[in-house]
Amino acid sequence: MAYRFANRIKELKTSPLRENASKNMELKDVISFAYGYPPVEAFPMETLQKISQKLYTEVDPETFLQYGASEGYPLLRKLVKERLAATANLQNEEQVLITSGSTQAMDIAVKVFCDEGDVVLCEEQTFSGAVNAIKGYGAIPVPIPMNVAEESVDLEALEEMLQFDQRIKFIYLIPTFQNPLGTSIPLEKRQAIYSLAQKYDVLIFEDDPYGDLLYYGEPIMKLKEMDTDGRVLYAGSFSKILAPSTRLGFIMAPDEIMEKLILAKQVSDSHTNFYWQVMLAEFMMNHHFEEHVSALKLFYKEKFEAMVAALEALPKDKVQFIKPAGGYFICCKMADELDPETFYAALDEAKVAVIPGNVMSVAQEGYERYFRLNFTKPTLPEIEKGIKVIGEALEQATPAAYKQVI
Ligand SMILES: Cc1ncc(COP(=O)(O)O)c(C=O)c1O
Numbered sequence: 001m002a003y004r005f006a007n008r009i010k011e012l013k014t015s016p017l018r019e020n021a022s023k024n025m026e027l028k029d030v031i032s033f034a035y036g037y038p039p040v041e042a043f044p045m046e047t048l049q050k051i052s053q054k055l056y057t058e059v060d061p062e063t064f065l066q067y068g069a070s071e072g073y074p075l076l077r078k079l080v081k082e083r084l085a086a087t088a089n090l091q092n093e094e095q096v097l098i099t100s101g102s103t104q105a106m107d108i109a110v111k112v113f114c115d116e117g118d119v120v121l122c123e124e125q126t127f128s129g130a131v132n133a134i135k136g137y138g139a140i141p142v143p144i145p146m147n148v149a150e151e152s153v154d155l156e157a158l159e160e161m162l163q164f165d166q167r168i169k170f171i172y173l174i175p176t177f178q179n180p181l182g183t184s185i186p187l188e189k190r191q192a193i194y195s196l197a198q199k200y201d202v203l204i205f206e207d208d209p210y211g212d213l214l215y216y217g218e219p220i221m222k223l224k225e226m227d228t229d230g231r232v233l234y235a236g237s238f239s240k241i242l243a244p245s246t247r248l249g250f251i252m253a254p255d256e257i258m259e260k261l262i263l264a265k266q267v268s269d270s271h272t273n274f275y276w277q278v279m280l281a282e283f284m285m286n287h288h289f290e291e292h293v294s295a296l297k298l299f300y301k302e303k304f305e306a307m308v309a310a311l312e313a314l315p316k317d318k319v320q321f322i323k324p325a326g327g328y329f330i331c332c333k334m335a336d337e338l339d340p341e342t343f344y345a346a347l348d349e350a351k352v353a354v355i356p357g358n359v360m361s362v363a364q365e366g367y368e369r370y371f372r373l374n375f376t377k378p379t380l381p382e383i384e385k386g387i388k389v390i391g392e393a394l395e396q397a398t399p400a401a402y403k404q405v406i
Helices: 016-026 045-058 061-065 074-088 101-113 128-136 155-164 187-199 255-269 274-286 289-312 340-349 380-396 399-405
Strands: 095-100 119-123 140-144 168-173 203-207 232-237 248-253 319-321 329-334 370-374
Touching: 045 274, 061 274, 074 095, 074 248, 074 274, 095 101, 095 255, 101 128, 101 168, 101 203, 101 232, 101 248, 101 255, 119 128, 119 155, 128 140, 140 155, 140 168, 155 168, 155 187, 168 187, 187 203, 248 255, 248 274, 274 289, 289 329, 289 380, 340 380
Parallel strands: 119 140, 119 168, 168 203, 203 232
Antiparallel strands: 095 248, 232 248, 319 329, 329 370
16 A cells, blocks of 8 residues: 655654664674763662562552553652752742653644744754654754854844744754753853843743753753743753653643643643652652762763863864763864765774764754764773774874875
């Protein structure tokens, strides 16, 4: 039979990240800086085992095995709100909806706000899952030019887009420890972005799965903390601070939007898995969740510093990078005269995996000289060895070297 698929699904491409991930999982001898995964040592196994036992022996199964409220487990919603107030000074009247990862938060936000042909502005280099969510409803992701050195979108370009495009429904941003760039928008630019959103009356979707993982300096103010008129939809995730397979995320939004988000979620999956919602609530209530997050930060900081030291040893005329203050990624840019194809071929040959910039860009082209490195999953020896290999691949990609081979 000739299947007649909807246009919206024809537009979507499988994420090359996921495809490669499953391929690379089978290869044991690859050093991978590619995926935004936590290592298994990051999973708090003993605590989870204890809580799980408690659930099955002391807790009413109606709580975690029955159908539940679409909004989420009431205790967890309350704890997430309290945590945002304590860790980010985020105190307001808004509620949170527990979602199946922050991926679903983005999906239902687009579903609620975008008709076909509407526009969502995004950073030029951004999370491919968000781009797919936008395209999935026939909306159009439009890249905002970036000023990478200033760790921000270009404010003039943003204003021009807001001024001339009436189809814009919201601006999708990863303001803190951006994926893939690792950058964080400075405070005064955050304020300017919020003012522009007010001036042109558009929403902002603040995607913040890495915000907790600050390794240096003062906590960074969230756009949501500046929100005085219910303009920022704030999405968080427990994938990076507990475990991705829990699929626990959340979205904070004003009541009027929340009603629609809940409807959209009901259609999609009724509610997020209650077993993990109850597990997390118990963890937060009785098992020192914040101590777990602090230990995680120390663990990742050591890997981060090892990667920074290894990258700093590479020749600066061949590769540059912005040192983030936290998160999961360091993004590098090779010098203009280097040949990206030769570089990536040399890495493949040496079995070191990175994510090329084009994969993580809205246009899927023009960013081949950027590549993203994850430092949370590899071990310290892998970081040391893998970055050396990257240095050798950069050497092979210099004109003098690759022209000889040709
Ligand atoms: C910016 C960004 N948003 C959302 C997600 C997805 O998070 P979750 O596992 O909560 O769906 C990721 C994961 O890599 C991400 O980098």
